[in-house]
Amino acid sequence: MEYVQRGTRAFKKINLALFAGGFSTFAILWGTQPLLPDFSREFHISPAVSSLSLSSATIALSISLLIAGSLSEVFGRKSVMTIALFASSILSILTAFTPNFHLLIAGRILQGITLAGLPAVAMAYLGEEIDPDSLGMAMGLYISGNSVGGMAGRIISGILTDYFGWHIALIGIGVISLASSFVFLWMLPKSKHFTPQKFALKKLTSSLFSQFKEPGLIYLFIIGFLLMGSFVSLYNYIGFQLIKPPYSLSQTLVGFIFIVYMVGTFSSTWMGMLADKHGKSKIFLLSLGILLIGACITLNTNLWFKILGIAIFTYGFFAGHSIASGWVGKAATHDKAQASSLYLFFYYAGSSIGGTVSGTFYSQYGWSGVVSMIVVFAIISIIVSIRLAIVVKSKVIQFTARQELRKSI
Numbered sequence: 001m002e003y004v005q006r007g008t009r010a011f012k013k014i015n016l017a018l019f020a021g022g023f024s025t026f027a028i029l030w031g032t033q034p035l036l037p038d039f040s041r042e043f044h045i046s047p048a049v050s051s052l053s054l055s056s057a058t059i060a061l062s063i064s065l066l067i068a069g070s071l072s073e074v075f076g077r078k079s080v081m082t083i084a085l086f087a088s089s090i091l092s093i094l095t096a097f098t099p100n101f102h103l104l105i106a107g108r109i110l111q112g113i114t115l116a117g118l119p120a121v122a123m124a125y126l127g128e129e130i131d132p133d134s135l136g137m138a139m140g141l142y143i144s145g146n147s148v149g150g151m152a153g154r155i156i157s158g159i160l161t162d163y164f165g166w167h168i169a170l171i172g173i174g175v176i177s178l179a180s181s182f183v184f185l186w187m188l189p190k191s192k193h194f195t196p197q198k199f200a201l202k203k204l205t206s207s208l209f210s211q212f213k214e215p216g217l218i219y220l221f222i223i224g225f226l227l228m229g230s231f232v233s234l235y236n237y238i239g240f241q242l243i244k245p246p247y248s249l250s251q252t253l254v255g256f257i258f259i260v261y262m263v264g265t266f267s268s269t270w271m272g273m274l275a276d277k278h279g280k281s282k283i284f285l286l287s288l289g290i291l292l293i294g295a296c297i298t299l300n301t302n303l304w305f306k307i308l309g310i311a312i313f314t315y316g317f318f319a320g321h322s323i324a325s326g327w328v329g330k331a332a333t334h335d336k337a338q339a340s341s342l343y344l345f346f347y348y349a350g351s352s353i354g355g356t357v358s359g360t361f362y363s364q365y366g367w368s369g370v371v372s373m374i375v376v377f378a379i380i381s382i383i384v385s386i387r388l389a390i391v392v393k394s395k396v397i398q399f400t401a402r403q404e405l406r407k408s409i
Contacts, residue, residue: 003129014187024088032157034251057108065341140273215391216388221343269322292316294316
């Protein structure tokens with residue numbers, strides 16, 4: 001069977017479906033981020049504790065990704081993703097009725113578990129169904145759906161909270177996500193290159209841990225952890241910074257700050273195509289450099305410079321994540337859904353750990369403390385990515401040598 005190529009009707013349907021799925025997933029996941037100051041006031045908790053409403057979902061998500069990826073090897077890609085989307089949307093509506101912070105956390109943990117179904121499987125689905133020469137663009141479009149969902153979730157929840165309260169905000173996110181789930185169900189074609197496995201726990205566990213034998217994957221896991229730890233740290237606490245003097249912005253205006261996510265929609269697709277053309281290593285390093293510069297610009301106290309810095313940082317982040325996501329599928333030699341799940345496990349573990357630890361930095365040192373942590377993470381990412389490039393180059397040399405030897409024989 002032929003792989004789906006750019007420009008075909010099947011390519012458009014796949015990308016529209018996964019765009020809708022990514023939109024739903026990340027609107028639900030990140031929809032509570034602008035609400036952290038409201039949770040802090042209503043439940044009389046610190047900023048770091050309020051961030052648990054986000055961290056609890058992301059840590060549950062990161063652990064569940066390992067299970068969801070393995071389950072999709074048995075039950076199929078589309079079925080796992082569809083169940084995940086509908087369950088998450090319904091839980092979002094139910095979570096809006098929680099009367100206290102403890103039940104809110106419990107609801108968010110359940111959401112984290114169900115949300116895992118799409119991101120654990122989507123990258124593997126694209127890797128199996130899309131032509132390799134079109135994969136960079138397809139992965140970029142999927143990531144852009146994630147960025148639009150994250151942006152819309154934050155903006156919508158911010159506006160609804162200002163006018164009706166955070167309970168209505170969560171209901172609104174749930175209803176919109178439910179509609180997106182139906183679009184996904186109708187549009188996504190069934191897998192043509194997927195072969196289901198029999199459920200064998202020992203075999204699935206063995207194949208999962210064997211992914212760590214691939215050095216390239218390990219470096220990508222570390223990068224995913226550091227990238228997401230940086231990203232969530234910035235967006236978790238920028239709201240606290242902007243509602244205080246001298247800015248004193250409303251929740252609606254803070255929510256609209258997240259419109260800079262649109263640059264992520266562009267960068268994930270554009271930089272993904274550049275990576276296909278010029279090589280992943282070069283464009284990935286460029287993305288990290290952009291992220292680092294953007295983070296430093298946010299130290300400027302002028303509001304417009306701060307927003308510009310956030311936009312530049314966001315551009316670099318989504319470009320880097322898009323390239324790393326596509327790289328995982330190519331670096332994995334077997335059970336690609338499991339490899340993708342492991343990458344996302346470390347990615348969301350970075351969100352949970354980095355997002356909470358940076359709260360301590362914010363409480364102790366203010367915004368400069370958060371940016372300092374991001375700068376350290378970015379520098380480590382650059383060092384690891386250089387090492388990754390060396391490993392990839394070595395593999396190419398070894399492969400070429402084997403090919404030449406076969407020809408000589």
